Amino acid sequence: MNQSGATVAPGRNFYKNQISKEELEALKLEMNKKALIKRRSQTIFRLAVNVLVAFVVLLPLLYAISIAFMPSGELFSLDLNLFPKNPTIQNFVSALKNVPLLQFILNSFLVAGLITLGQIITCSLSAFAFSFLEFKGKGILFMIVMATMMVPGEATIISNYLTVGNLGMLDTYSVLIIPYLTSAMGIFLFRQFYMTFPMSLYESAKLDGCSNLRFILKILIPLTKSAIGAMAVYTFINAWNMYMWPLLVTGSDKMRTVQIGISMLNSVDSQSITLMIAGVVIIIIPSISIFIVGQKQLIRGMFSGAVKG
Amino acid sequence: MNKAKKKWSFTSYCYLIPSMLVFIVFLFYPFAKTIYLSLFKTNKMGQAKIFYGIGNYKDLLSSPSFWNSMKVTLIFALIVVVGSMLLGLVTAVLCNKAFPGIRFFSTAYALPMAIASSSAAMIFEMMLHPAVGIVNKLLGLNINWLNDPNTALYCVAILTAWLNSGINFLYFSAGLGNIDDSIYERASVDGASGIQQFFNLTLPGLSPIMFYTLVVNIIQAFQSFGQIKILTEGGPNESTNVIVYSIYRDAFFNYKFGSASAQSVILFIIIMLITMVMFRIEKKGVKY
Numbered sequence: 001m002n003q004s005g006a007t008v009a010p011g012r013n014f015y016k017n018q019i020s021k022e023e024l025e026a027l028k029l030e031m032n033k034k035a036l037i038k039r040r041s042q043t044i045f046r047l048a049v050n051v052l053v054a055f056v057v058l059l060p061l062l063y064a065i066s067i068a069f070m071p072s073g074e075l076f077s078l079d080l081n082l083f084p085k086n087p088t089i090q091n092f093v094s095a096l097k098n099v100p101l102l103q104f105i106l107n108s109f110l111v112a113g114l115i116t117l118g119q120i121i122t123c124s125l126s127a128f129a130f131s132f133l134e135f136k137g138k139g140i141l142f143m144i145v146m147a148t149m150m151v152p153g154e155a156t157i158i159s160n161y162l163t164v165g166n167l168g169m170l171d172t173y174s175v176l177i178i179p180y181l182t183s184a185m186g187i188f189l190f191r192q193f194y195m196t197f198p199m200s201l202y203e204s205a206k207l208d209g210c211s212n213l214r215f216i217l218k219i220l221i222p223l224t225k226s227a228i229g230a231m232a233v234y235t236f237i238n239a240w241n242m243y244m245w246p247l248l249v250t251g252s253d254k255m256r257t258v259q260i261g262i263s264m265l266n267s268v269d270s271q272s273i274t275l276m277i278a279g280v281v282i283i284i285i286p287s288i289s290i291f292i293v294g295q296k297q298l299i300r301g302m303f304s305g306a307v308k309g
Numbered sequence: 310m311n312k313a314k315k316k317w318s319f320t321s322y323c324y325l326i327p328s329m330l331v332f333i334v335f336l337f338y339p340f341a342k343t344i345y346l347s348l349f350k351t352n353k354m355g356q357a358k359i360f361y362g363i364g365n366y367k368d369l370l371s372s373p374s375f376w377n378s379m380k381v382t383l384i385f386a387l388i389v390v391v392g393s394m395l396l397g398l399v400t401a402v403l404c405n406k407a408f409p410g411i412r413f414f415s416t417a418y419a420l421p422m423a424i425a426s427s428s429a430a431m432i433f434e435m436m437l438h439p440a441v442g443i444v445n446k447l448l449g450l451n452i453n454w455l456n457d458p459n460t461a462l463y464c465v466a467i468l469t470a471w472l473n474s475g476i477n478f479l480y481f482s483a484g485l486g487n488i489d490d491s492i493y494e495r496a497s498v499d500g501a502s503g504i505q506q507f508f509n510l511t512l513p514g515l516s517p518i519m520f521y522t523l524v525v526n527i528i529q530a531f532q533s534f535g536q537i538k539i540l541t542e543g544g545p546n547e548s549t550n551v552i553v554y555s556i557y558r559d560a561f562f563n564y565k566f567g568s569a570s571a572q573s574v575i576l577f578i579i580i581m582l583i584t585m586v587m588f589r590i591e592k593k594g595v596k597y
């Protein structure tokens with residue numbers, strides 16, 4: 001701004017007085033001020049739009065939290081009652097009392113945790129083989145693994161249900177966990193990361209007498225923490241939110257996961273709406289907490305791998 | 310890179326065994342069995358009893374209920390994909406430049422991905438409640454949203470779009486991060502307006518991730534189940550009976566495992582075709 005003003009001015013006002021240094025300074029200050037105001041107003045505008053959109057996006061959650069604290073009598077009025085007048089935690093207490101919610105939460109933590117751990121192990125092992133080892137049929141095997149991503153869960157769920165039913169595995173932890181112990185996406189993600197390491201890393205480790213398992217444990221896993229973090233967050237949330245499979249294979253309170261258990265609070269009796277929402281809020285907290293804590297990890301791991309590959 | 314000769318080495322395969330075992334037992338075998346079952350009439354235990362050939366498929370293709378499911382699924386998927394991608398795109402563009410509080414807002418926009426379909430369904434059920442729901446109160450209407458064949462499908466579709474928008478925000482944010490900032494600076498100097506910049510720079514810059522996101526979204530939309538099970542159970546009048554729900558109902562309520570398997574195979578073929586077509590288009594049309 002300032003520079004171009006200085007070069008244009010002498011041309012135009014060749015015979016007139018040139019702009020003095022003070023005037024130039026004043027002009028610069030004024031321009032800076034204008035630019036600042038423009039930037040500020042843009043930021044304020046951006047902030048305002050964001051507040052509005054974020055409010056709409058979060059509305060269902062905010063409203064749910066508000067209702068969870070509302071005495072059930074208060075909900076039934078014709079007024080627009082966005083906030084509880086007499087906030088109460090009674091809904092949470094009754095929700096925990098009406099259904100064994102803590103048992104469901106424990107089940108879900110166990111199932112989602114073991115699925116996450118298992119996927120990290122199996123996917124690291126497979127990705128290691130696909131990136132560092134040479135063996136016959138490697139290309140085809142990798143293609144087959146990738147092709148599994150196209151098979152929708154619904155195409156296998158009926159047969160899986162019949163299989164585990166025949167094996168007498170229904171209503172156990174293992175039936176909730178074992179079918180999900182690997183994922184093509186995880187193998188792909190880890191492989192993307194491993195491919196960025198030079199083969200010489202593996203070869204020199206081998207020369208130093210490092211076994212394959214040691215190489216995975218001591219070198220690969222520490223080097224791919226961000227991918228593992230991303231994968232862990234994503235897998236845990238998905239396992240926590242799983243619906244169709246647990247619905248089919250669990251029958252007793254002992255085995256039900258939160259998503260199935262919570263539907264038990266969903267009755268037509270509208271008096272219990274506040275209670276049901278309190279239950280929903282309780283079971284949303286773990287997945288949201290993990291998401292908020294791991295969000296940065298998730299983004300970094302998911303996308304840096306994709307970009308590099 | 311590596312010049313080692315390919316050889317049979319048992320230990321190499323050991324690393325693949327855990328994953329492959331799970332894939333074989335819970336994916337390849339059941340998938341083959343689903344195809345097998347789709348050619349049979351089954352008993353209540355799901356055992357193949359009478360060979361029926363392509364009879365199950367023929368029955369489906371001549372059944373109005375199946376075509377209704379297809380139509381409902383397509384409308385549902387269309388609303389979900391357009392809605393969730395638009396919301397994801399808008400929120401990603403809003404968080405494209407640094408401003409105070411950006412961390413909070415990006416978490417907010419990505420948050421729906423952490424919420425389960427069943428939890429979300431129950432929250433929406435309360436919001437859409439005809440008597441005490443906030444939607445009717447705000448709009449001053451008295452509509453029984455989920456029991457009206459004209460509105461039920463839109464309600465579950467909007468709910469699903471909201472749920473899926475979170476991960477789209479992440480995809481688009483990553484895509485926007487890959488666009489070089491300097492092209493915007495040059496464009497501003499040349500006097501391009503914000504809207505021109507959006508259509509001429511941002512959208513083309515997003516096209517690689519756009520295609521990937523589109524494929525993922527279509528597949529995800531076709532597989533929505535929890536929210537429909539909880540909110541409408543396929544009704545009223547089959548107006549929300551998407552194909553996945555129809556599979557579930559045929560298998561586990563009507564015990565028509567053969568027909569349900571045939572529908573699963575059709576769903577697989579549809580998803581495979583969409584994926585292949587999308588990748589074909591991508592190869593031809595998208596410039597990186």
